[in-house]
Amino acid sequence: METNLIVEGFKFMGLGMGTVILFLVIMIVCMNIMSYVVHKFFPEPQVSLEPAVNTAQNKKIVAAITAAISHHRQG
Amino acid sequence: MKFFVIKLLTLMLLSFGALHASASAPASSEALSAHQEETYKTKPFSEMVGGFLKSTGINAFMNPDPNELNAHGEKMSDFYKSWGRLIMILLTFFLFWLAIKKGFEPLLLLPIAFGGLLANIPVANIAGAHGFLGVIYSMGLSNEMFPIIIFMGVGAMTDFGPLLSNPKTALLGGAAQFGIFGTLVGAVALTQLGFADFTLQQASAISIIGGADGPTSIFIATKLAPELLGAIAVASYSYMAMVPLIQPPIMKALTTEAERKIKMTTLRHVSRLEKLVFPVMVLTLAILVLPESTPLIGAFMFGNFLKESGVVERLNDTLQNSLINTVTIFLGLGVGSKLAADQFLVPDTMFIMALGVIAFSVGTASGVIMAKIMNMFPGHKVNPLIGSAGVSAVPMAARVSNKVGMEYDRSNMLLMHAMGPNVAGVIGSAVAAGVLISLFQ
Numbered sequence: 001m002e003t004n005l006i007v008e009g010f011k012f013m014g015l016g017m018g019t020v021i022l023f024l025v026i027m028i029v030c031m032n033i034m035s036y037v038v039h040k041f042f043p044e045p046q047v048s049l050e051p052a053v054n055t056a057q058n059k060k061i062v063a064a065i066t067a068a069i070s071h072h073r074q075g
Numbered sequence: 076m077k078f079f080v081i082k083l084l085t086l087m088l089l090s091f092g093a094l095h096a097s098a099s100a101p102a103s104s105e106a107l108s109a110h111q112e113e114t115y116k117t118k119p120f121s122e123m124v125g126g127f128l129k130s131t132g133i134n135a136f137m138n139p140d141p142n143e144l145n146a147h148g149e150k151m152s153d154f155y156k157s158w159g160r161l162i163m164i165l166l167t168f169f170l171f172w173l174a175i176k177k178g179f180e181p182l183l184l185l186p187i188a189f190g191g192l193l194a195n196i197p198v199a200n201i202a203g204a205h206g207f208l209g210v211i212y213s214m215g216l217s218n219e220m221f222p223i224i225i226f227m228g229v230g231a232m233t234d235f236g237p238l239l240s241n242p243k244t245a246l247l248g249g250a251a252q253f254g255i256f257g258t259l260v261g262a263v264a265l266t267q268l269g270f271a272d273f274t275l276q277q278a279s280a281i282s283i284i285g286g287a288d289g290p291t292s293i294f295i296a297t298k299l300a301p302e303l304l305g306a307i308a309v310a311s312y313s314y315m316a317m318v319p320l321i322q323p324p325i326m327k328a329l330t331t332e333a334e335r336k337i338k339m340t341t342l343r344h345v346s347r348l349e350k351l352v353f354p355v356m357v358l359t360l361a362i363l364v365l366p367e368s369t370p371l372i373g374a375f376m377f378g379n380f381l382k383e384s385g386v387v388e389r390l391n392d393t394l395q396n397s398l399i400n401t402v403t404i405f406l407g408l409g410v411g412s413k414l415a416a417d418q419f420l421v422p423d424t425m426f427i428m429a430l431g432v433i434a435f436s437v438g439t440a441s442g443v444i445m446a447k448i449m450n451m452f453p454g455h456k457v458n459p460l461i462g463s464a465g466v467s468a469v470p471m472a473a474r475v476s477n478k479v480g481m482e483y484d485r486s487n488m489l490l491m492h493a494m495g496p497n498v499a500g501v502i503g504s505a506v507a508a509g510v511l512i513s514l515f516q
Contacts, residue, residue, distance in 0.1 A: 004267070005263040005264070005266055005267045005275070006260065006263055006264050006267050008263060008275060009256075009259050009260035009262075009263040009264065009278070010260060012256060012259055012260075012275075012279070012511075012514065013256035013257070013259060013260055015510060015514070016252070016255065016256045016259075016507055016510045016511065017249075017252065017253060017256055019364070019365060019506060019507075019509075019510045020249045020252045020503050020506050020507050020510070021246070021249045021250075022364070023249075023360065023361075023364055023365065023502075023503075023506045024245045024246060024248065024249040024499065024502070024503060024506075025246070026360055026364070027242075027245060027356075027357060027360055027502070028242040028243055028245050028246070030356055030360065031238075031239060031242040031245075031353070031356075032242055034349065034352055034353070034356060035239065035242075035349055038346055038348050038349050038352065039346070042346075042348050043346075044346045044347065044348070073485075
């Protein structure tokens with residue numbers, strides 16, 4: 001008896017897509033658990049937000065960024 | 076004083092050499108002449124010229140040698156030795172043009188095309204078992220080594236941060252793999268209807284073009300259908316380069332203007348530890364669920380782990396630069412060796428090219444549709460434009476999502492959001508590849 005290849009193709013599709021989606025769903029669940037555990041038990045040491053550079057230089061940087069943004073918006 | 080010593084030494088050496096030569100000359104010339112007679116017969120000059128003309132490329136193209144064999148040591152028809160080769164050489168020139176002028180994935184297309192040019196040279200048999208292309212092929216392609224090394228480099232270049240900060244976008248990368256399996260059905264349907272003659276292995280190898288991931292395509296093709304490798308690799312890389320042309324019309328057709336303007340919430344900060352645990356976690360899952368996918372996922376996560384560890388900057392740098400570049404050259408040339416006329420100029424190639432574009436389109440469409448389905452559920456809305464990035468093709472597909480998004484709202488930056496499904500697509504294609512391999516064990 002000749003096998004119907006199209007039926008075979010659909011079988012492959014069912015199994016393949018099923019595995020891919022299942023794998024990614026498990027991965028998403030694990031990622032969420034892992035993030036929760038990491039944030040709960042191993043929080044990153046809070047880096048102080050005080051700028052290390054002097055304020056004069058900081059102002060220059062801010063000015064440059066503002067100029068770049070406005071230039072970009074004008075396009 | 077110094078000069079004098081040098082002169083004296085030279086003189087001594089010369090005289091010694093001359094003495095030695097005069098002593099041994101008679102004996103050796105006799106031996107030489109006896110040996111010469113055995114191996115070389117004097118011929119008139121006209122005959123020598125005639126013999127040389129017969130060995131030229133022009134003659135080989137016009138009067139193909141009936142005994143010439145292809146790279147596998149099989150007979151091939153005269154067409155493949157004459158016109159076929161000329162057509163292929165012109166085709167490689169076209170590929171040069173695409174790579175250089177149009178900027179189509181030049182890093183791989185140029186070595187592939189040049190390899191193809193070399194593989195179609197008559198007489199020299201560069202792609203044969205003892206030609207250098209043949210040696211490169213057996214060195215790293217027939218044993219699937221090169222794609223694996225490329226995967227390590229790609230892993231070292233990948234940042235899983237965007238995926239980790241919005242895990243559910245991984246589903247988009249999964250949905251886009253529908254392109255692979257949809258094409259698989261298409262390829263076997265062509266066979267069933269009598270247009271083509273693909274085995275299930277060949278159909279699977281072709282369908283993986285929809286994974287939009289060069290190394291995975293090459294890995295699967297060499298494993299399941301090495302005879303189609305040339306066409307599959309060329310289709311895969313040229314369509315990947317055409318992602319900015321193929322995807323936007325599909326993305327626009329499937330979304331409404333309001334959907335395209337959806338703004339996504341800012342990505343949260345991902346800690347270093349999360350990034351470090353992630354590769355090991357995914358590899359563990361792959362080991363448990365689908366060990367067949369671990370060659371690809373293992374290599375990918377190895378590269379990523381080295382990068383995120385932060386303590387082996389030198390190895391990370393080698394993976395990202397020198398190693399991946401070196402292997403890319405070999406991979407390209409090795410794939411090019413499969414562009415020999417007798418293997419490429421077959422009707423199958425045409426079907427592969429057609430199926431490849433279908434694979435990309437179906438993958439794009441299903442990624443976008445998946446995003447729309449996800450928006451039906453409560454939670455943060457997803458801009459459907461990032462769904463198309465699920466086809467892998469890192470980072471081109473993500474850039475396309477960003478570009479299309481900006482067309483409708485200039486302040487809507489989707490690039491980082493699209494990187495999530497983009498890298499998930501790589502994992503998804505590797506899993507799909509593992510499923511296909513496991514089915515043929």
